[in-house]
Amino acid sequence: MDEYLLTEREGPVLVITLNRPHRRNAIDLPTADALAAALDELDGDPELRAAVLTGSGSTFCAGMDLKAFAETGERPISASRGGLGIVGRPPTKPVVAGVMGHVLGGGFEIALACDLIVAAEGTTFGVPEVKRGPVAAGGGAVRLAQRLPHHLALQMLLTGEPLPHSACPRARDGQRSRPGRAGPGHGTRAGSSDRGQRPARCRRDQADRHRDPHPRQRYRPRPPGDDHRPCPRLARRPGGRSGLRREAPPYVGGTMTALREPAVSEALAAxxxxxxxxxxxxxxxxxxxxxxxxxxxxxxxxxxxxxxxxxxxxxxxxxxxxxxxxxxxxxxxxxxxxxxxxxxxxxxxxxxxxxxxxxxxxxxxxxxxxxxxxxxxxxxxxxYFGIGMSEPDSGSDLASVRTKGVRTDGGWLVTGTKVWTSGAHHAHAFFAPVRTAPLDTSHRHAGLSQLIVPLDSTGVTIRPIHLLTGEHHFNEVVPDEVFVPDSMVLGEVGRGWHRVTSELAFERSGPERFLSTYPLIAVLVDALAQRADRAGRRELRAPARPPRDAARHVARCRRLALVGCRPRCPGRPGQGHRGPVSRARSWPQADSLLDVEPDLDSDDPTRRLLAQAVLHTPGFTIRGGTNEILRGVVARGMGVR
Missing domain, CATH: 1.10.540.10 (Acyl-CoA dehydrogenase/oxidase, N-terminal domain)
Known part of the structure; x- marks a missing residue:
């Protein structure tokens, strides 16, 4: 293997060492490709059963090599395994990350993509990029909440502060942290449970049981013949350990100490x-x-x-x-x-x-x-900007967009149709994924490019789409051979799918998904509180009544927005459904409790907001995927489709 990545076989175990200590083992494109090739070897060789991934020197991995990116413009994205050579498609066989020193940013993403993390004393973990606004886009925002207790994941994702290994929960009895290098024969030893007892990955110590708010969501033996039984959190990968139901791998190492006052609570109060x-x-x-x-x-x-x-x-x-x-x-x-x-x-x-x-x-x-x-x-x-993603017959299946960009001198000629573009009649420009290469049916996401299209360009036609309320904010945008210069290509040509999905991470994770009709919930609570009879007060106090049900939905969705979870993230398919559900439920609750008729022209805010919510509700079932599409995503994640 290349000098920046070393591989060594120790029986059925492949030891992979990142070998760029002069760059703190930061990953550039050649290293990402080499790591992907090593993992392909792991999956393809029947004599190999597992791998250990570690780094040379005093640091496991500093993430993406920013200096190399500044010099060459190449991102460390492997064609076969995605970002950093592993995070997009981890191997099917188990991988143990032996980490030490600073495990930050992309290095942390690599560790999270492994099945088990073995940490040396003094190791620190972190996603410092959130201090500059970006999210942990290599899967960290999803995987962190699966591997750490909820309050620790929130602390890291919202503050960007590093987490010492001593604050991480120890995974199993019989595993101890040792000073020195984390790797084969050093540091914390995975699976070192006492002989004659259950396997280490099927056990938790008593303190961990008390801390875990969801004790039923742990590793546990799978009943015989239960190969296809869906796992509650993450489907078992092919090639995983046959005696276990696949769940989020925990951290190994450190003490049982948990933060009593999570930093996120202090940050929220601030x-x-x-x-x-x-x-x-x-x-x-x-x-x-x-x-x-x-x-x-x-x-x-x-x-x-x-x-x-x-x-x-x-x-x-x-x-x-x-x-x-x-x-x-x-x-x-x-x-x-x-x-x-x-x-x-x-x-x-x-x-x-x-x-x-x-x-x-x-x-x-x-x-x-x-x-x-x-x-x-x-x-x-x-x-002001609009979004040019959806097209006629290309909504939830965004890879099927047919708007095309044809190469011309100095840029592209864009022709096609975009639909549901909010504010296009006011906006200065919009982002538009267009097909700049012929469709390859075996790689449908390839050949797309993200363009910045000024909406006052010659050849752009904007047609209004009116709502049931008579309002106009949706539009159909029809570019006809609109010239877009090369300077208005966002990122690399042909990498549009990556740009779109990154953009959706910002679009689909905010509080707007559950606050669209929040004013109606507020009016409902105020109206019930002001009722002279006791019935109104009973409605507010009753734990199973609609006002409290609505409040619980808002609180639950708010927690999801704080974590920054993506609606259709792997392992948590139901999260993308919660925003539309909470919005759609507000008007039936108000209608059932208040003896008023919806009226768009009323001076009464309750009647007016109720009418607006009723007429806006059909749109709630479309944004982010129709209810039918979202149910299909949930079914696929549960293994029943």
């Missing part, structure tokens, strides 16, 4: 002054008659002046660096501002898409020219 500031601003705007609460205000409430006032207060582009007009604040602070604005049904539609996903995508994939062109205006609330 946003209270900011929340009060936003509430005071919203109350002032409402008192001045500048807006009235409406259902689905993030799409229907287009007010460019309101967006500019937010920009003046530094509440747009909050996580963007100051050099691009941003404010360098944390993702949690942005979450606090966003949540307060949505709960108040403020008119945020003008800046919504640009601030939520366009800015972070440009920061991550855009050229310096693109960043300078758009990011300062987004932070000021003066530049």
């Amino acid at each position: 946003t209270d002054p900011l929340r009060l500031e936003v509430r005071a601003f919203v109350d002032e705007e409402r008192a001045a008659g500048r807006f009235a609460p409406i259902a689905d205000a993030r799409l229907a409430g287009w007010d460019e002046d309101f967006s500019r006032r937010l920009g003046e207060r530094g509440w747009l582009g909050m996580t963007l660096p100051a050099e691009y007009g941003g404010h360098g604040r944390s993702a949690l602070e942005r979450f606090a501002v966003t949540e307060e604005l949505l709960a108040a049904a403020a008119p945020v539609a003008a800046h919504w898409i640009a601030d939520r996903q366009i800015g972070p995508s440009l920061l991550r994939f855009g050229t310096e020219e693109q960043r300078r062109m758009y990011l300062p205006g987004i932070a000021r609330g003066e530049v």
